[in-house]
Amino acid sequence: LAFAPNAFCPLYTGPLMAVNPGWWEHVDAYVTEAWLRLAQDHADLDSTTLVCKWLRALGIPGVLLITGQHMPFWHAPIASQEMRLHAAVAKGNGRPILGPCGVGAYPSAATHQEGLRTMRQANEFYTADAPTDSTREPARYIGVVWSEDSRNFYEPGEGASGYRYEFLGICRALTESHRVFNLLLPDRLHSAQDLAGYELIIMPNTACMDEPLANLIREYVRGGGRLLCTWETSLCDRRGGQRDDFLLADVLGLRYSGKYPTPAFYVEREDEPTVALGQATIVTPTTAETLARLVAPDPDYPDSLDDLIPGPLTEHPMLTVNRFGQGVAWYVAGPIACSAYRTGYYQTMQLIEEIIGRTGLSAWMTVSAPPTVEVSVERDAGGRLYVHLANKTAPAYLPGRAITRSIDTLIPVADVRLTFDGHGTARCVSPVDGKVTVTHSTDRVECTIPRLDDYLLLEVTL
CATH class of the missing domain: 3.40.50.880 (Class I glutamine amidotransferase (GATase) domain)
Structure with a gap:
Protein backbone atom coordinates (compact mmCIF):
# COMPACT_ATOMS: atom_id res chain seq x y z
CA LEU A 1 0.00 0.00 0.00
CA ALA A 2 1.53 3.32 -1.10
CA PHE A 3 0.52 6.79 0.11
CA ALA A 4 1.36 10.23 -1.15
CA PRO A 5 2.79 12.39 1.64
CA ASN A 6 0.11 14.53 3.24
CA ALA A 7 1.76 17.88 2.47
CA PHE A 8 1.82 17.18 -1.26
CA CYS A 9 -1.12 19.33 -2.30
CA PRO A 10 -0.36 20.51 -5.85
CA LEU A 11 -2.96 23.30 -5.92
CA TYR A 12 -1.21 25.13 -3.08
CA THR A 13 2.45 24.18 -3.28
CA GLY A 14 5.27 25.42 -5.46
CA PRO A 15 6.56 23.82 -8.66
CA LEU A 16 7.69 20.17 -8.47
CA MET A 17 6.59 19.86 -4.83
CA ALA A 18 3.82 17.34 -5.42
CA VAL A 19 3.71 13.73 -6.43
CA ASN A 20 3.50 14.03 -10.22
CA PRO A 21 1.27 11.94 -12.52
CA GLY A 22 4.05 9.44 -13.09
CA TRP A 23 3.48 8.22 -9.54
CA TRP A 24 -0.30 7.92 -9.64
CA GLU A 25 -0.43 4.33 -10.86
CA HIS A 26 1.69 3.33 -7.84
CA VAL A 27 -0.41 5.18 -5.24
CA ASP A 28 -3.32 3.36 -3.60
CA ALA A 29 -4.49 6.36 -1.56
CA TYR A 30 -3.61 10.03 -1.87
CA VAL A 31 -3.24 11.78 1.48
CA THR A 32 -3.24 15.55 1.52
CA GLU A 33 -4.30 18.53 3.63
CA ALA A 34 -6.96 21.21 3.69
CA TRP A 35 -4.69 24.20 3.17
CA LEU A 36 -6.91 26.81 4.77
CA ARG A 37 -4.08 28.66 6.49
CA LEU A 38 -0.69 27.11 5.77
CA ALA A 39 -0.44 28.87 2.40
CA GLN A 40 -1.36 32.27 3.74
CA ASP A 41 -0.70 34.16 0.52
CA HIS A 42 -3.06 32.20 -1.68
CA ALA A 43 -5.43 30.02 0.32
CA ASP A 44 -8.98 31.00 1.19
CA LEU A 45 -12.26 29.46 2.29
CA ASP A 46 -12.52 27.65 -1.06
CA SER A 47 -9.32 25.71 -0.44
CA THR A 48 -10.96 22.59 0.97
CA THR A 49 -13.45 22.57 -1.88
CA LEU A 50 -10.76 22.65 -4.55
CA VAL A 51 -8.58 20.03 -2.86
CA CYS A 52 -11.60 17.71 -2.69
CA LYS A 53 -12.43 18.33 -6.35
CA TRP A 54 -8.82 17.57 -7.28
CA LEU A 55 -8.85 14.34 -5.28
CA ARG A 56 -12.09 13.32 -6.98
CA ALA A 57 -10.64 13.99 -10.43
CA LEU A 58 -7.59 11.91 -9.53
CA GLY A 59 -9.82 8.85 -9.34
CA ILE A 60 -8.13 7.01 -6.45
CA PRO A 61 -9.14 6.97 -2.77
CA GLY A 62 -8.42 10.29 -1.10
CA VAL A 63 -7.65 11.20 2.50
CA LEU A 64 -8.12 14.82 3.57
CA LEU A 65 -6.41 15.92 6.77
CA ILE A 66 -7.59 19.11 8.46
CA THR A 67 -4.75 21.38 9.50
CA GLY A 68 -5.05 23.75 12.44
CA GLN A 69 -4.20 27.42 12.85
CA HIS A 70 -1.40 29.65 11.61
CA MET A 71 2.04 28.70 12.79
CA PRO A 72 3.18 27.94 15.37
CA PHE A 73 -0.22 26.39 16.28
CA TRP A 74 -0.51 24.07 13.30
CA HIS A 75 -1.73 21.15 15.37
CA ALA A 76 -3.75 22.93 18.04
CA PRO A 77 -7.45 22.00 18.18
CA ILE A 78 -9.75 24.03 15.95
CA ALA A 79 -13.30 25.07 16.75
CA SER A 80 -16.13 22.67 15.98
CA GLN A 81 -17.68 25.19 13.56
CA GLU A 82 -14.56 25.23 11.42
CA MET A 83 -14.36 21.44 11.39
CA ARG A 84 -18.01 21.30 10.28
CA LEU A 85 -17.22 23.79 7.51
CA HIS A 86 -14.54 21.46 6.15
CA ALA A 87 -16.87 18.48 6.49
CA ALA A 88 -19.78 20.26 4.79
CA VAL A 89 -17.88 21.14 1.62
CA ALA A 90 -16.22 17.70 1.51
CA LYS A 91 -19.67 16.04 1.53
CA GLY A 92 -20.55 17.63 -1.78
CA ASN A 93 -17.19 17.04 -3.46
CA GLY A 94 -16.49 13.34 -3.35
CA ARG A 95 -16.44 12.62 0.39
CA PRO A 96 -12.77 11.74 0.87
CA ILE A 97 -11.76 10.12 4.13
CA LEU A 98 -11.72 13.01 6.60
CA GLY A 99 -9.49 13.35 9.62
CA PRO A 100 -7.28 15.68 11.67
CA CYS A 101 -3.65 16.48 10.95
CA GLY A 102 -2.75 15.96 14.58
CA VAL A 103 -5.63 18.23 15.62
CA GLY A 104 -6.70 17.12 19.07
CA ALA A 105 -3.88 14.63 19.47
CA TYR A 106 -1.09 17.13 20.00
CA PRO A 107 0.57 17.84 22.39
CA SER A 108 -1.42 14.87 23.76
CA ALA A 109 -4.92 13.46 23.70
CA ALA A 110 -5.01 13.75 27.48
CA THR A 111 -4.51 17.53 27.46
CA HIS A 112 -6.71 18.30 24.45
CA GLN A 113 -10.01 16.65 25.26
CA GLU A 114 -11.92 19.40 23.45
CA GLY A 115 -10.15 18.50 20.21
CA LEU A 116 -11.16 14.88 20.55
CA ARG A 117 -14.77 15.84 21.20
CA THR A 118 -14.75 18.10 18.17
CA MET A 119 -13.46 15.32 15.92
CA ARG A 120 -16.01 12.86 17.28
CA GLN A 121 -18.83 15.31 16.56
CA ALA A 122 -17.42 16.13 13.10
CA ASN A 123 -17.20 12.44 12.20
CA GLU A 124 -20.80 11.89 13.25
CA PHE A 125 -21.88 14.87 11.16
CA TYR A 126 -19.82 13.70 8.18
CA THR A 127 -21.12 10.13 8.11
CA ALA A 128 -24.75 10.74 9.13
CA ASP A 129 -26.04 11.08 5.55
CA ALA A 130 -23.45 9.04 3.65
CA PRO A 131 -24.97 7.55 0.47
CA THR A 132 -25.84 3.85 0.58
CA ASP A 133 -24.91 3.33 -3.08
CA SER A 134 -21.85 4.24 -5.11
CA THR A 135 -23.55 5.48 -8.29
CA ARG A 136 -23.39 9.20 -7.56
CA GLU A 137 -21.12 11.13 -9.89
CA PRO A 138 -20.43 14.86 -10.10
CA ALA A 139 -22.86 16.56 -12.46
CA ARG A 140 -21.17 17.56 -15.73
CA TYR A 141 -21.72 21.24 -16.49
CA ARG A 358 -21.63 35.24 -22.44
CA THR A 359 -20.76 31.64 -23.32
CA GLY A 360 -24.42 30.65 -23.53
CA LEU A 361 -24.61 28.17 -20.68
CA SER A 362 -28.02 26.67 -19.95
CA ALA A 363 -29.84 27.90 -16.86
CA TRP A 364 -31.09 24.52 -15.64
CA MET A 365 -30.49 25.65 -12.05
CA THR A 366 -30.47 29.16 -10.63
CA VAL A 367 -29.45 30.02 -7.08
CA SER A 368 -30.24 33.10 -5.01
CA ALA A 369 -27.79 33.18 -2.09
CA PRO A 370 -24.74 35.08 -0.87
CA PRO A 371 -21.41 34.18 -2.55
CA THR A 372 -20.34 32.42 0.66
CA VAL A 373 -22.94 29.68 0.08
CA GLU A 374 -21.34 26.91 -1.97
CA VAL A 375 -23.43 24.73 -4.28
CA SER A 376 -22.30 21.38 -5.68
CA VAL A 377 -24.39 18.81 -7.52
CA GLU A 378 -24.18 15.06 -7.98
CA ARG A 379 -26.26 12.79 -10.19
CA ASP A 380 -27.05 9.11 -9.60
CA ALA A 381 -27.62 6.34 -12.13
CA GLY A 382 -31.36 7.02 -12.09
CA GLY A 383 -30.89 10.68 -13.02
CA ARG A 384 -31.76 12.12 -9.61
CA LEU A 385 -29.86 15.22 -8.56
CA TYR A 386 -28.28 15.64 -5.13
CA VAL A 387 -27.72 19.33 -4.43
CA HIS A 388 -25.30 20.10 -1.60
CA LEU A 389 -25.43 23.53 0.06
CA ALA A 390 -22.54 24.47 2.35
CA ASN A 391 -22.60 27.73 4.29
CA LYS A 392 -19.12 29.28 4.52
CA THR A 393 -20.29 32.63 5.91
CA ALA A 394 -17.73 33.27 8.64
CA PRO A 395 -16.64 36.39 10.55
CA ALA A 396 -14.83 39.01 8.52
CA TYR A 397 -11.28 38.20 9.65
CA LEU A 398 -10.66 35.37 7.22
CA PRO A 399 -7.55 33.28 6.63
CA GLY A 400 -5.10 35.31 4.60
CA ARG A 401 -1.95 37.37 4.55
CA ALA A 402 -2.93 39.87 7.27
CA ILE A 403 -5.12 39.46 10.33
CA THR A 404 -6.84 36.14 10.83
CA ARG A 405 -8.93 34.48 13.52
CA SER A 406 -10.37 31.11 14.37
CA ILE A 407 -13.63 30.24 12.66
CA ASP A 408 -15.68 29.64 15.79
CA THR A 409 -18.89 31.07 14.31
CA LEU A 410 -20.85 30.36 11.15
CA ILE A 411 -23.37 33.08 10.35
CA PRO A 412 -26.75 31.60 9.28
CA VAL A 413 -28.12 32.62 5.88
CA ALA A 414 -31.83 33.31 5.39
CA ASP A 415 -34.07 32.58 2.40
CA VAL A 416 -31.78 30.66 0.08
CA ARG A 417 -33.71 29.99 -3.14
CA LEU A 418 -33.07 27.43 -5.87
CA THR A 419 -35.03 27.05 -9.11
CA PHE A 420 -34.79 24.02 -11.40
CA ASP A 421 -36.06 23.91 -14.97
CA GLY A 422 -38.49 21.09 -15.63
CA HIS A 423 -41.40 19.34 -13.98
CA GLY A 424 -40.45 17.33 -10.89
CA THR A 425 -40.16 17.08 -7.13
CA ALA A 426 -37.64 17.91 -4.41
CA ARG A 427 -37.13 16.99 -0.79
CA CYS A 428 -34.65 17.63 2.00
CA VAL A 429 -32.43 14.63 2.72
CA SER A 430 -30.16 16.14 5.38
CA PRO A 431 -30.46 17.31 8.08
CA VAL A 432 -33.47 15.18 8.94
CA ASP A 433 -35.21 18.17 10.49
CA GLY A 434 -34.25 20.55 7.66
CA LYS A 435 -37.00 22.91 6.56
CA VAL A 436 -37.50 23.47 2.83
CA THR A 437 -40.53 24.92 1.07
CA VAL A 438 -41.05 23.30 -2.34
CA THR A 439 -43.41 24.65 -5.02
CA HIS A 440 -44.09 23.01 -8.38
CA SER A 441 -45.34 24.16 -11.75
CA THR A 442 -45.44 22.64 -15.19
CA ASP A 443 -41.95 23.81 -16.07
CA ARG A 444 -40.03 24.39 -12.85
CA VAL A 445 -39.40 23.35 -9.26
CA GLU A 446 -38.64 26.06 -6.70
CA CYS A 447 -37.07 25.40 -3.29
CA THR A 448 -36.81 27.96 -0.49
CA ILE A 449 -34.64 27.31 2.56
CA PRO A 450 -35.70 29.74 5.30
CA ARG A 451 -32.46 29.24 7.27
CA LEU A 452 -29.19 27.60 6.25
CA ASP A 453 -26.91 26.98 9.23
CA ASP A 454 -24.01 24.96 7.89
CA TYR A 455 -25.20 22.26 5.45
CA LEU A 456 -28.27 21.00 3.65
CA LEU A 457 -28.76 18.27 1.05
CA LEU A 458 -31.63 18.30 -1.45
CA GLU A 459 -32.75 15.39 -3.60
CA VAL A 460 -34.30 16.65 -6.85
CA THR A 461 -36.08 14.54 -9.46
CA LEU A 462 -36.88 16.19 -12.78
Missing part, protein backbone atom coordinates in the same frame (compact mmCIF):
# COMPACT_ATOMS: atom_id res chain seq x y z
CA ILE A 142 -18.44 23.20 -16.45
CA GLY A 143 -15.01 21.59 -16.47
CA VAL A 144 -11.93 23.55 -15.36
CA VAL A 145 -8.56 22.16 -16.45
CA TRP A 146 -5.85 21.89 -13.80
CA SER A 147 -2.48 21.61 -15.58
CA GLU A 148 0.32 20.29 -13.41
CA ASP A 149 2.75 20.94 -16.26
CA SER A 150 1.76 24.62 -16.28
CA ARG A 151 2.11 24.77 -12.50
CA ASN A 152 5.58 23.25 -12.69
CA PHE A 153 7.14 24.72 -15.84
CA TYR A 154 5.29 27.86 -16.95
CA GLU A 155 7.29 30.06 -14.56
CA PRO A 156 10.53 29.15 -12.79
CA GLY A 157 10.94 29.58 -9.06
CA GLU A 158 9.07 28.86 -5.87
CA GLY A 159 7.02 32.06 -6.03
CA ALA A 160 5.51 31.31 -9.44
CA SER A 161 1.90 32.45 -9.45
CA GLY A 162 0.94 33.34 -13.04
CA TYR A 163 -0.66 29.97 -13.68
CA ARG A 164 -1.84 29.08 -10.19
CA TYR A 165 -3.53 32.41 -9.47
CA GLU A 166 -5.29 32.42 -12.84
CA PHE A 167 -6.66 28.96 -12.05
CA LEU A 168 -7.69 29.94 -8.52
CA GLY A 169 -9.30 33.16 -9.75
CA ILE A 170 -11.50 31.28 -12.22
CA CYS A 171 -12.50 28.78 -9.54
CA ARG A 172 -13.37 31.59 -7.11
CA ALA A 173 -15.56 33.30 -9.70
CA LEU A 174 -17.41 30.04 -10.42
CA THR A 175 -17.89 29.21 -6.74
CA GLU A 176 -19.13 32.67 -5.78
CA SER A 177 -21.59 32.75 -8.69
CA HIS A 178 -22.92 29.27 -7.74
CA ARG A 179 -21.89 27.67 -11.03
CA VAL A 180 -21.38 23.93 -10.75
CA PHE A 181 -17.93 22.79 -11.93
CA ASN A 182 -15.49 19.92 -11.78
CA LEU A 183 -11.72 19.83 -12.18
CA LEU A 184 -10.23 18.03 -15.17
CA LEU A 185 -6.69 16.60 -15.13
CA PRO A 186 -5.04 16.24 -18.57
CA ASP A 187 -3.44 12.93 -17.59
CA ARG A 188 -6.92 11.56 -16.88
CA LEU A 189 -8.32 12.66 -20.27
CA HIS A 190 -7.93 10.03 -22.99
CA SER A 191 -10.57 10.99 -25.58
CA ALA A 192 -13.19 13.64 -26.27
CA GLN A 193 -15.67 11.23 -24.70
CA ASP A 194 -14.15 12.11 -21.33
CA LEU A 195 -15.48 15.63 -21.93
CA ALA A 196 -18.93 14.51 -23.09
CA GLY A 197 -21.77 16.25 -21.27
CA TYR A 198 -19.78 19.35 -20.33
CA GLU A 199 -21.34 22.56 -21.65
CA LEU A 200 -18.12 24.53 -21.18
CA ILE A 201 -14.43 23.72 -20.72
CA ILE A 202 -12.29 26.46 -19.17
CA MET A 203 -8.51 26.48 -19.61
CA PRO A 204 -7.15 29.20 -17.29
CA ASN A 205 -3.71 30.08 -18.65
CA THR A 206 -3.10 26.41 -19.44
CA ALA A 207 0.16 27.44 -21.07
CA CYS A 208 1.97 24.06 -21.14
CA MET A 209 0.24 21.73 -23.56
CA ASP A 210 1.16 18.84 -25.84
CA GLU A 211 -0.36 17.71 -29.13
CA PRO A 212 -2.54 14.91 -27.66
CA LEU A 213 -4.30 17.31 -25.27
CA ALA A 214 -4.66 19.95 -28.01
CA ASN A 215 -6.18 17.37 -30.37
CA LEU A 216 -8.61 16.25 -27.69
CA ILE A 217 -9.74 19.84 -27.07
CA ARG A 218 -9.92 20.44 -30.82
CA GLU A 219 -12.18 17.41 -31.25
CA TYR A 220 -14.39 18.52 -28.35
CA VAL A 221 -14.97 21.99 -29.82
CA ARG A 222 -15.35 20.74 -33.39
CA GLY A 223 -18.10 18.42 -32.16
CA GLY A 224 -20.11 21.27 -30.63
CA GLY A 225 -18.39 22.05 -27.33
CA ARG A 226 -17.72 25.45 -25.81
CA LEU A 227 -14.19 26.48 -24.82
CA LEU A 228 -12.91 29.44 -22.81
CA CYS A 229 -9.13 30.01 -22.81
CA THR A 230 -7.21 32.78 -21.10
CA TRP A 231 -3.87 34.52 -21.45
CA GLU A 232 -1.08 32.23 -22.75
CA THR A 233 -3.02 28.97 -23.02
CA SER A 234 -1.22 26.52 -25.38
CA LEU A 235 1.69 28.92 -25.97
CA CYS A 236 4.28 26.55 -24.39
CA ASP A 237 5.22 22.91 -24.73
CA ARG A 238 4.84 20.55 -21.76
CA ARG A 239 8.15 21.65 -20.26
CA GLY A 240 7.62 25.38 -20.61
CA GLY A 241 9.42 26.04 -23.88
CA GLN A 242 7.66 28.92 -25.63
CA ARG A 243 6.13 28.41 -29.05
CA ASP A 244 5.94 31.02 -31.78
CA ASP A 245 2.15 30.67 -31.84
CA PHE A 246 -0.71 29.09 -29.91
CA LEU A 247 -1.01 25.33 -30.35
CA LEU A 248 -4.78 26.01 -30.41
CA ALA A 249 -4.45 28.91 -32.87
CA ASP A 250 -6.93 27.33 -35.31
CA VAL A 251 -9.50 26.72 -32.57
CA LEU A 252 -9.15 30.24 -31.16
CA GLY A 253 -8.97 31.90 -34.58
CA LEU A 254 -5.98 33.97 -33.44
CA ARG A 255 -2.28 34.48 -34.03
CA TYR A 256 0.09 35.34 -31.17
CA SER A 257 1.89 38.66 -31.72
CA GLY A 258 3.71 39.38 -28.46
CA LYS A 259 3.15 40.96 -25.03
CA TYR A 260 1.76 44.35 -24.13
CA PRO A 261 4.55 46.32 -22.40
CA THR A 262 2.82 47.76 -19.32
CA PRO A 263 2.50 45.94 -15.94
CA ALA A 264 -1.25 46.62 -15.87
CA PHE A 265 -3.98 47.22 -18.44
CA TYR A 266 -7.66 47.98 -18.78
CA VAL A 267 -10.43 45.99 -20.47
CA GLU A 268 -13.10 47.69 -22.53
CA ARG A 269 -16.45 47.46 -20.73
CA GLU A 270 -19.82 49.07 -21.24
CA ASP A 271 -19.90 51.29 -18.15
CA GLU A 272 -16.19 51.97 -17.77
CA PRO A 273 -12.88 50.17 -18.38
CA THR A 274 -11.90 47.55 -15.80
CA VAL A 275 -8.32 47.33 -14.55
CA ALA A 276 -6.21 44.18 -14.30
CA LEU A 277 -2.62 43.51 -13.24
CA GLY A 278 -0.06 41.73 -15.39
CA GLN A 279 1.10 41.81 -19.00
CA ALA A 280 -1.63 41.20 -21.55
CA THR A 281 -0.96 39.24 -24.73
CA ILE A 282 -1.16 40.89 -28.14
CA VAL A 283 -3.11 38.77 -30.62
CA THR A 284 -4.15 39.16 -34.23
CA PRO A 285 -7.52 37.68 -35.26
CA THR A 286 -7.48 35.32 -38.23
CA THR A 287 -11.09 34.11 -38.05
CA ALA A 288 -12.09 35.31 -34.57
CA GLU A 289 -14.45 38.20 -33.85
CA THR A 290 -13.37 40.87 -31.36
CA LEU A 291 -15.89 41.50 -28.57
CA ALA A 292 -13.80 43.83 -26.38
CA ARG A 293 -10.47 45.59 -26.75
CA LEU A 294 -7.55 46.53 -24.55
CA VAL A 295 -7.63 50.04 -23.10
CA ALA A 296 -4.12 51.48 -22.80
CA PRO A 297 -2.94 53.14 -19.60
CA ASP A 298 -2.73 56.93 -19.86
CA PRO A 299 0.73 57.73 -21.31
CA ASP A 300 0.84 61.01 -19.37
CA TYR A 301 1.38 59.09 -16.11
CA PRO A 302 4.35 56.78 -16.82
CA ASP A 303 5.56 56.62 -13.21
CA SER A 304 2.35 55.34 -11.65
CA LEU A 305 3.45 51.68 -12.08
CA ASP A 306 0.51 49.32 -11.42
CA ASP A 307 -1.93 52.02 -10.29
CA LEU A 308 -2.53 53.29 -13.80
CA ILE A 309 -5.19 55.59 -15.24
CA PRO A 310 -7.18 54.42 -18.29
CA GLY A 311 -6.20 56.07 -21.54
CA PRO A 312 -7.08 55.46 -25.18
CA LEU A 313 -8.83 52.42 -26.60
CA THR A 314 -6.39 50.33 -28.65
CA GLU A 315 -6.85 48.04 -31.62
CA HIS A 316 -5.68 45.02 -29.59
CA PRO A 317 -8.40 42.41 -28.87
CA MET A 318 -9.01 41.55 -25.23
CA LEU A 319 -12.03 39.24 -25.63
CA THR A 320 -12.69 37.27 -28.81
CA VAL A 321 -15.02 34.54 -30.01
CA ASN A 322 -14.43 32.06 -32.82
CA ARG A 323 -16.64 29.42 -34.40
CA PHE A 324 -14.78 26.17 -34.96
CA GLY A 325 -16.68 23.28 -36.48
CA GLN A 326 -19.92 22.95 -34.57
CA GLY A 327 -18.52 24.60 -31.44
CA VAL A 328 -17.39 27.98 -30.17
CA ALA A 329 -14.14 29.15 -28.53
CA TRP A 330 -13.73 32.30 -26.45
CA TYR A 331 -10.37 33.84 -25.59
CA VAL A 332 -9.31 36.41 -22.98
CA ALA A 333 -5.97 38.08 -23.80
CA GLY A 334 -4.80 38.79 -20.27
CA PRO A 335 -4.53 37.54 -16.68
CA ILE A 336 -7.82 38.96 -15.42
CA ALA A 337 -8.53 35.99 -13.14
CA CYS A 338 -5.00 36.12 -11.72
CA SER A 339 -5.51 39.83 -11.05
CA ALA A 340 -8.90 39.22 -9.43
CA TYR A 341 -7.45 36.58 -7.12
CA ARG A 342 -4.48 38.74 -6.13
CA THR A 343 -6.46 41.90 -5.47
CA GLY A 344 -10.05 40.83 -4.84
CA TYR A 345 -11.17 43.86 -6.85
CA TYR A 346 -14.90 43.68 -7.42
CA GLN A 347 -14.97 45.01 -11.00
CA THR A 348 -12.44 42.46 -12.18
CA MET A 349 -14.43 39.65 -10.57
CA GLN A 350 -17.62 40.97 -12.18
CA LEU A 351 -15.84 41.00 -15.55
CA ILE A 352 -14.96 37.30 -15.23
CA GLU A 353 -18.55 36.41 -14.37
CA GLU A 354 -19.82 38.46 -17.32
CA ILE A 355 -17.46 36.67 -19.71
CA ILE A 356 -18.56 33.24 -18.45
CA GLY A 357 -22.17 34.38 -18.76
